[in-house]
Amino acid sequence: MPVTSVESDTEALTMTLVADFPVDPERLWAVFTDPRQLERFWGPPGWPATFASFAFERGGRARYSMASATGEIARGSWEFLDIDAPRGFEVVDSFVDETGEAIPGMPAMRMTFAFDETEGGSRLTNVTYFDSAEALEQLIAMGAVEGSTLAMNQLDVVLAGLREFAQGKGTQLEILDDQHVRITRLIEGPRELVWRAHVEPDLMRQWMLGPDGWRMSVSDVDLSVGGKYRIAWEPEPGTEGEGFGFDGETLLLDEPRRIVQTEHMTGTDWPSTTNDLSFYEEDGATLVTLLIEYPDAATRDAVLATGMVDGMEKSFERMERVVIG
Template sequence: MPVTSVESDAEALTMTLVADFPVAPERLWAVFTDPRQLERFWGPPGWPATFEAFDFRVGGRAIYSMTSPQGESAGGVWEFTAIDEPRGFEVIDAFADEKGQVIEGMPSMRMVFSFDATPEGARLTNVTHFASADALEQVVAMGMVEGMTLATNQLDAVLQGLRDFAQGKGTQLEILDDQHVRITRLIDGPRELVWRAHVDPDLMRQWMLGPDGWRMTVSDVDATVGGRYRIAWEPEPGTEGEGFGFDGETLLIDEPRRIVQTEHMTGTDYPSTTNDLSFYEEDGVTLVTLLIEYPDAATRDAVLATGMIEGMEKSFQRMERLVLV
């Protein structure tokens, strides 16, 4: 992981994050000063950011919001106070409402972003300065350390480009913590078609089958917020196994970028998971990212032990071969 340390200093009233990357400092500068690239990592998994405004000049403001899988929104605003291209910049970071107005009573912080050359590439140093010990304690209690670490660790895919980062690697699994895993797969096709393949029942029946020898027998999908879905599979004659299925509710739709749904194994009392599926296109290929929230580590491990990743890879191969042609 790129992040090497995150340390808070109660005496200096600072929190310092350090991360190393195999790119030039100018590449880091470009990522942090382009709102479309910032949106791909500024926000921990499950809370992607959208920058509604980005006036990159001293005295200018950037306004952003982060949206949870349940549709909750948390906003922020940066006021740019210093710019030293390509070595770094400073902002006053504050909590903001849906109109981009600073929320009174919430702490504001001075954040300093520095990009320095190293023998291996570049180092990001992010120092956050707080006005008081109470402000520092408040944001730490809100999960700022974990959030910034998870967000910064998403930078690799942005810095390298999708083809270099993921092409030829198949379906990749990352265990983020006891409750969350992230699954990624680069698909050789445009985002609009990959999106349709995930929400169109006719297309789903062609590829979303897991290992060879299975068929989808139920594909009732209402891909609207609040809509329900149910999908089920049965083994083909000669294939061992028992039929199973899933049902759930669509919580959030941002076509063709993101869809969030609950997932429950039909006919069981197993707890539901929250599946946060996002799509990002670059240079004619689409990165599919699935963030799954499990109720606990035991459930996470039990599901992963079923061979889920191998089944997903078979399905994605089938999508590229049969659907995206």
């Protein structure tokens, strides 16, 4: 993980994040000053960022928004105070409403981004300055330390490129905290087709089967916000096992980039999870990222113990072979 420390200082009224990367400072500078790359990591998992504008000049402004899995929107604005390419820049970061106006009662913070060369690559030092101890405590209470750590730890894949980072590694599982895991898989195929394979029943039945010897017996999907779905599997003759299925509701739909759904094991009293599925394409390859929110660590561990990740890898292999071709 790139982030090595996040420390708050109640006397200096600062929060300082330090992260190290195996790239030169110019490459690190590039991802922080290109909105299309910046929005791939600025929002923490479950709150991806979109930069609507980015006037990168002294006195210029950038506006961004972050959307949660349930459709909540958090908006922010940067005012660029100083730019010293490629060593760093300084902004005022403010919470804003849909018109871009600062939200009363929410703090505005001065932030500096410094990119320094190290023996192994480069170091990011991000210092946030607060006007008062109350403002610092307010941001920490809102999860600023955890959120900034999770956000910056997403930078590895952006800096490396999809194929260098993920090709040949299969389905990867990261346990982020007690309630969240992130599962990633690189698919050698265009995002549009990978998206369709995840939402169109005719394609789902061809690959979303887990180990060999199973078939999808139910694939009812209402692909709309608030729409319900139900999918189920049963073993083929000669294969041991009992059928099972899932049902849920679509919470957010941003075709072909993101879909968020609840998931509940049909016929059980197991609690539902929230599954945040996103797709990013680069040079003809698509990174599939599934962020799962569990109610607690016990449920997380019970689900992972079923061999879910291995079953997903078998399905992804089948997708590449049967659907992508």
